[in-house]
Amino acid sequence: MTWRRTTAIARKELLHVRRDPRSLLIALLLPIMQMLLLGYGATLDAKHLAVYAFDRDGSQTSQALLERFRASAYFDLVRTVDRYADLAAAVDAGRARLALVVPPDFSRRLRAGGTTTVQAIVDATDDNTANLATAYAEAVVDRFSADLQLDWLRREGLPDRAAAPPISVEVRTWYNEDLESRNFIVPGVVALVMALVGALLSSLTIAREWERGTMEQLVSTPVTAREIMLGKLLPYFAIGLVDAALCVGVGIGWFGVPFRGTVGTLVVATALYLVVVLGIGFAISVAIPNQLGASSIAILVTLLPTNMLSGFAFPIDQMPAPIRAVSYVVWARYYLTILKAVFLKGSGLGTLAGPLGAMALYAAIVGTVATRAFRKTLD
């Protein structure tokens, strides 16, 4: 194997990428776009939920309660209506996530020292948000209720302590103090983008040459299969690292995701991940010598598993055992674990030996398969 031939192929590949507007788009624009789209769009938090209220009491107390909802960051008190039908219509049409009905005897019963209820209607077509909305609504009402109780105690001259529950929980969140789901989504997006870009670009490379007819000539020259593979993948490796840097940069600089680990660990992990992703793309390109097919399979094989089974969107330990077993085969899983650890926990190479080792093994296997896959014949 000679370096001259390998670098000749690498140089040529780089020229192809530079001169092909589609490849450039995928390599440079796509990562940034995905980061911005998903970084902003993909959030598991629920904020500014639209609320419609039907206040049948109209007292100062009921107004004060609604004011609490208005002031909360989680809710947006969009409108008050004076008919139940309007409320129902709003929830049906999706204009309201939460609908509150204050009964007409609300303040009267409270003044009389009794209890009352506020009805909350929740649109549960998105049950995740519905759960959160319910929990938040209950919290707001509980808080209001407790404050009412405190007021009453004070007016009666009793000590505050009587209103306080005996045990409370002091929560300290480690690693993701703001509980910003973005902080854990963004590293996931990095893994996703790199998987997509890497596999997509590399899966086109062999297929493109077959389609254009230049591969037939190339295999008739002294160039070896290994030189072709290395030469073709080196530029994509470099591009992948640049893309990773771009994504991480956007994550930290734009979204303010904390980065507590070392760049070294990140580079090692990213390099291994790229080897796996590029190797897979290359193997796809060898197996499917037309660009359309190769790119379709590449998207299927990277996007779907990375999305579903890497721990990006859905927690792995909540999956049933057989699916969990499958996730061990998904390479993005290890990279994602490492990314989250490096970003949020500041873990080093030592702590991450496990997942790093798994990726290294993966890289070795994929590399061997990819080299063997490419044959210098037309058969």
Add this chain to the structure above:
Amino acid sequence: MAEPAVDARELTRRFAETLAVDRLSFVAGAGEIFGLVGPDGAGKTTTLRMLAGVLRPDGGSATVAGFDVVRDPEGVKRHISYMPQGFGLYEDLTVDENIHFYADVFGVGRAARAEQARRLLEATGLARFRDRLAGQLSGGMKKKLALACALVHTPRVLLLDEPTTGVDPVSRRDFWRLLYDLAARGAAIVVSTAYLDEAERCHRVALLHRGRLLRCETPTRLKAAMPGAVVRVATPTPDAVRGALRDAAGVTGALVVGNGVHLVVDDAIRRVPELRARLAAAGVAATEIAPVAPTFEDVFVASVSGGA
């Protein structure tokens, strides 16, 4: 005589049910331009691919530039250049970049390469277009560039698959001039073509049909060996003439050609007066009846129909 540059022995290759190449044997020496001539499906491309070491023969063997294509295909590849059908050029690379890429691939040193490139680009008339993207060249120029890339490392054997298809006759002449130069310097060239008239430019020709070798001779001898002769009848009414002469004695073929009829007869000298008489008797006008040199197409058709 030194060992032949290309020595094919009973080369055979099958694709599913079809026998693409059927026990093909031939020899080509240094300095010779050897033509594989035949229509699509004759096995030309398959043969060249086997000689280039990119397709394994199912049977038989071949030695190219001293290396066995079955046992040491990579050895073969170091000493040959193969130009497949289509272009094999990188359209989004410039002329210069293409040449340098192939120079690197074949291990041509920097110093030697500059001189070679200059010489080749001058010879192909591409010197002015060094910085133009290959995709923006005309068809004829692309083929010349592909040839230049193939020659950058001075191969001992050059395998060309239909290099002039779709190229106009003027560019084709330029291209052949380059081939002659190369052959004069000692390279062995095996070129395939579906243009039968190009067969005449080769030193020796192998006529292929459905994977089999029909004949293998110099063009002159092939034409001379053709059974019978061709007589051309110039006439304003070719159909009438054909109708009248088709079944005449000694006529084995009658073909309407533009403004006349080509007849294949067994003996020109004897038959021409007979044909003239027959036309006169039938009242069919003919401005001229004379023997003409057979074209390669005539030779080919005669070989195929006369039995391989």
Add this chain to the structure above:
Amino acid sequence: MTDAAVVVEELVKRFGTFAAVDRVSFEVRRGEVLGFLGPNGAGKSTIIRILCGLLRPTSGRVQVAGLDVTREPEAVRARIGYVSQRFSLYDDLTALENLRLFAGLYGVPRGARADRIRWAVETAGLAGRETALVGTLAGGWKQRLALGCAVLHRPPILFLDEPTSGVDPLSRRQFWELIHHLAAGGVTVFVSTHYLDEAEYCNRLALIDRGRLVALGTPAELRSTALGGTLLRVECAPLGAALAVLERTPGVLEAAVFGDALHVRVPDAAAALYTLSRALAAEGLRCTGIEPIAPTLEDVFVYLVGTAP
């Protein structure tokens, strides 16, 4: 004039400042087979596209089948048939399905369809194989079928673009039988080709170079009058040296290698025989044969067109 199926008068087509077609004029009779020759980029395809009503001329008059191309391009398109290079049929449909498809596309009246499709199948020689997938047919059959498809609507004008490249010579001859049969029936045929052997099948040839009509005539006319001088075949070894000598010899208009001999163009054969052998002998080269030969169409082509683009 009424016999002219196609009339082209001072046709000009410019793309920006570039004149792709530069004042081309010619007429084609009904039932004539006209061959179009010329280097790529010379303007052949542009002219054909204009004749097909696919491109508007910049200036000049073009009349096809009695219709003015500029004013009625759609009508023109309905009256022409086109066979492209390398098969325009659908490989994964059967012969019959392709024919039915084209019959529909060309608006063949329903009543006539069955008959014409049957005719096309027979002339293509595919009787009994109509239900074979086109992809399984060999080149020659496909081209004849493509021709059949192109004439289902009985167009008076037919355009063929390199119709038999790569096709078996026997099939090629059968294909051209069909063409002549159609021409005899009054169809005017335009053939565009690089294959000079095929050009011989045409009634007349038009040579286009750099947007201009450089020559127009029967193959025989072109061969005998167009070439300046006589062509000699010179056998002399070694060829490379002989070529170098003859290129320098005064009185030699052109010299080129051709197989195992040289083709040399000279103004006067008789005088040349002496001059050339003397020039070669002076360099110590032994000349084994000099004889005049009839120029081929290629010689004419090269002479008229000159250097390649």
